[in-house]
Amino acid sequence: MIKSKNSEEYSMFSKTATYQIRVAGDVKIDWADSIRDLQIIKEQDPDFGSVSVLTGQVEDQVALLGVLSTLCDYHLVLLNLRILS
Incomplete structure (x- = not known):
């Protein structure tokens, strides 16, 4: 099977990863299931x-x-998004 660059990129983004997201403002843990x-x-x-x-x-x-949509819904400014692993 020949893998294209696009299929490798898709595979990378369809896996579980650890993220760090920084936003200006206060996030409440009970806002939505997506951030619990x-x-x-x-x-x-x-x-x-x-x-x-x-x-x-x-x-x-x-x-x-x-997660990002939830933060946007609460009008929080995204400062940084990092993939940690």
């Missing part, structure tokens, strides 16, 4: 004030979009 399994740490940032850092495993890109 993520650890939420509050920080103070000199430029953005209160910052929430969400860390944890997300099933795939569809689930990640659900």
Whole structure:
């Protein structure tokens, strides 16, 4: 079977990964199912004030979009998104 670059990229994004998401503002753990399994740490940032850092495993890109959509629904500004593993 010949693998194309696109199929390799698809495979990478369809796997569970650990993400760290930083947003300006306060995230409440009970807002939505999509963020309940993520650890939420509050920080103070000199430029953005209160910052929430969400860390944890997300099933795939569809689930990640659900998390990001939830954060967007609450009008939080995305500061950073990192794949940790």
